[in-house]
Amino acid sequence: MDVSDKIDKVPEPTLxxxxxxxxxxxxxxxxxxxxxxxxxxxxxxxIVASQIAKDLSCVNIVGRTRVGYEIDNLLDVLExxxxxxxxxxxxxxxxxxxxxxxxxxxxLKQFGLEVVAAFDTNPKMVGHSVSGIPVYHINDIGTKMRRxxxxxxxxxxxxxxxxxxxxxxxxxxxxxxxxFTPLRIRVPDxxxxxxxxxxxxxxxxxxxxxxVADE
Amino acid sequence: MDVSDKIDKVPEPTLxxxxxxxxxxxxxxxxxxxxxxxxxxxxxxxIVASQIAKDLSCVNIVGRTRVGYEIDNLLDVLExxxxxxxxxxxxxxxxxxxxxxxxxxxxLKQFGLEVVAAFDTNPKMVGHSVSGIPVYHINDIGTKMRRxxxxxxxxxxxxxxxxxxxxxxxxxxxxxxxxFTPLRIRVPDxxxxxxxxxxxxxxxxxxxxxxVADE
Numbered sequence: 001m002d003v004s005d006k007i008d009k010v011p012e013p014t015l016x017x018x019x020x021x022x023x024x025x026x027x028x029x030x031x032x033x034x035x036x037x038x039x040x041x042x043x044x045x046x047i048v049a050s051q052i053a054k055d056l057s058c059v060n061i062v063g064r065t066r067v068g069y070e071i072d073n074l075l076d077v078l079e080x081x082x083x084x085x086x087x088x089x090x091x092x093x094x095x096x097x098x099x100x101x102x103x104x105x106x107x108l109k110q111f112g113l114e115v116v117a118a119f120d121t122n123p124k125m126v127g128h129s130v131s132g133i134p135v136y137h138i139n140d141i142g143t144k145m146r147r148x149x150x151x152x153x154x155x156x157x158x159x160x161x162x163x164x165x166x167x168x169x170x171x172x173x174x175x176x177x178x179x180f181t182p183l184r185i186r187v188p189d190x191x192x193x194x195x196x197x198x199x200x201x202x203x204x205x206x207x208x209x210x211x212v213a214d215e
Numbered sequence: 216m217d218v219s220d221k222i223d224k225v226p227e228p229t230l231x232x233x234x235x236x237x238x239x240x241x242x243x244x245x246x247x248x249x250x251x252x253x254x255x256x257x258x259x260x261x262i263v264a265s266q267i268a269k270d271l272s273c274v275n276i277v278g279r280t281r282v283g284y285e286i287d288n289l290l291d292v293l294e295x296x297x298x299x300x301x302x303x304x305x306x307x308x309x310x311x312x313x314x315x316x317x318x319x320x321x322x323l324k325q326f327g328l329e330v331v332a333a334f335d336t337n338p339k340m341v342g343h344s345v346s347g348i349p350v351y352h353i354n355d356i357g358t359k360m361r362r363x364x365x366x367x368x369x370x371x372x373x374x375x376x377x378x379x380x381x382x383x384x385x386x387x388x389x390x391x392x393x394x395f396t397p398l399r400i401r402v403p404d405x406x407x408x409x410x411x412x413x414x415x416x417x418x419x420x421x422x423x424x425x426x427v428a429d430e
Contacts, residue, residue, distance in 0.1 A: 015422055019415040023374050023397040030375055045399045083421030084414075101316025111414040112421065151424065159238050160245055176424040178416070182238040184260045192427055194420035196413065199299075199326040200234040201393070205409035206298030206327065207230055209366065209391040212407055 010081075014055045020045045021052065022078040029071050037068030084112040089150045091174070092118040093165050094157030095125050095135050098180055098198075102154060103130045116148050138165065141172050151175040159183045229270045235260045236267065237293040244286050252283030299327040304365045306389070307333040308380050309372030310340050310350050313395055313413075317369060318345045331363050353380065356387050366390040374398045 010018075024044045028036055038056075042049040053063065056074075059081050063069045079085050087109070092099055095118040102108065103115060119138045120126055126137045136144055153174040157165050159181050166177060166185040176192035179185055182199050225233075239259045243251055253271075257264040268278065271289075274296045278284045294300050302324070307314055310333040317323065318330060334353045335341055341352045351359055368389040372380050374396050381392060381400040391407035394400055397414050 009426065010422070012419070015419055016415060019397050019412060019418055020399045023399070027374055027398065044401075046401060047399075082418035083425070084418065086421075088421060088424075097320050097322055098316075101313075101319055104316055105312050105413075107312055107414070108417070111417050113417055152420070159242055175427065176420050178420055182234050183242065184235045184238070184262075186259075186261060190427055192420060192423040194416050194423075196411070196416045197234060198320075198411065199322070200231060201409050201411045202323070202326050202328055203234055203297035203299065204227070204230055205367070205391050205393055205407060206301075206303060207225070208407040208409075209303075210298070211224065212390065212405055 010058045014058050017045075017047060017051075017055050018059070018078055018082060020047070021056070022075065022082065025071050025075045025078065029075060034071055035067045035069065036071055036074070038063055040068070082112075084110070086112055087114050088112050088152055089114050089116045089148060090152035090154055090178075091116065091141075091144070091148070091150050091169075092133075092154040092156060093120075093138070093169065094155065094161075095120040095130055096122075096156065096158075099154070099156035100130055102156065102180075103133050113152070115154065116150065117144055119144075138168070141168060145172045145174075152178065154178045154180065155185070156180045225273045229273050232260075232262060232266075232270050233274070233293055233297060235262070236271070237290070237297065240286050240290045240293065244290060249286055250282045250284065251286055251289070253278055255283070297327075299325070301327055302329050303327055303367055304329050304331045304363060305367035305369055305393075306331065306356075306359070306363070306365050306384075307348075307369040307371060308335075308353070308384065309370065309376075310335040310345055311337075311371065311373075314369070314371035315345055317371065317395075318348050328367070330369065331365065332359055334359075353383065356383060360387045360389075367393065369393045369395065370400070371395045 021041055024041055038049040038052045041052050059077055061074060061077055090113055092115050103118060115133055118133055118135045120135050121138055125135045128135055153169040155166060155177055162181040162183040163185055166187060169177060170187055170191055179193055179195045182197045187193055236256055239256055253264040253267045256267050274292055276289060276292055305328055307330050318333060330348055333348055333350045334356060335350055336353055340350045343350055368384040370381060370392055377396040377398040378400055381402060384392060385402055385406055394408055394410045397412045402408055
């Protein structure tokens with residue numbers, strides 16, 4: 001039975017919390033524990049127990065009175081639900097600083113993302129490989145899209161090329177863009193965009209740090 | 216006059232949108248433009264013009280009828296407000312895959328973050344340097360805290376050490392933690408935590424990609 005058959009749309013706030021529960025389960029399992037109560041999950045995540053029970057019921061997990069949740073089961077359902085057990089192929093656009101770092105990050109594969117090729121325009125990189133991943137010229141995207149079955153594109157180009165490269169990705173059939181640029185790219189409605197701007201997070205942190213200092 | 220003197224708390228949704236405007240301004244400036252209208256900002260960011268005007272008024276920027284906003288002024292105020300013009304020193308904890316990648320990312324410095332030292336326990340790394348940044352043993356944190364004036368710690372250790380290292384950071388005087396681990400760390404109320412879990416973002420993207428595919 002595929003877990004996704006039974007689950008309707010899960011609200012985004014729940015989706016954002018599920019990885020916290022997964023991390024706690026992994027941690028507890030590595031310490032040899034087999035059950036976790038919602039009280040324990042609550043203590044480890046700072047999320048109220050009733051919310052945790054509600055979130056987990058969204059993915060059809062119900063705890064047992066007194067013992068709580070079986071960790072192996074929770075891990076299994078959460079990893080499958082979050083998409084970490086299926087390997088999703090991806091192309092990376094812009095193999096510079098941050099892009100190169102992501103190509104080096106073996107952790108992504110453990111979480112279901114396999115970068116199969118990268119694209120750049122820098123002649124020093126095109127034709128070579130980074131961490132074993134081939135770097136092609138951006139103009140070769142058409143040929144490579146036909147060769148690999150890829151739906152996800154990671155966008156790590158400089159902002160002045162971001163929109164142009166995003167347009168190319170969409171034109172050639174990319175369905176989801178993981179946008180690391182600080183630019184808000186414009187795409188058709190049916191394209192998924194996940195924004196991860198490190199610099200925006202940085203400014204949030206600076207701002208809150210200053211507020212704390214002022215108090 | 217320091218811009219922060221005049222600005223009260225800016226709501227978080229506004230704070231999250233300001234970097235979008237900054238990126239558009241940088242892009243337009245690089246193309247030689249000097250003014251930007253809120254209609255143009257709206258087109259480039261997909262945020263309604265009235266919201267943009269409201270957001271910018273939070274940082275005391277008011278556009279002029281017909282010409283709009285002066286790009287240089289907008290850049291100046293946004294960069295200062297977002298904290299990108301002051302260099303904030305930081306320590307990085309965990310110089311492995313992702314941590315090493317961040318040490319390589321020269322972009323952070325352009326956005327106001329300077330990693331001055333890294334900490335790890337791996338004997339292969341301790342005593343060496345990564346991208347010119349020295350790597351010390353985590354047990355040396357006390358000495359190094361006294362030497363550098365650091366308030367920000369970047370947490371890129373494996374989840375099973377995350378809480379322990381966070382506790383150490385707080386005990387030695389770190390005031391803000393940029394948490395890249397998928398674990399929700401527990402800290403005292405006066406410590407700022409900015410969570411940037413790449414894997415959580417990944418699962419959001421997978422989930423939405425599946426929903427699109429199902430339609």
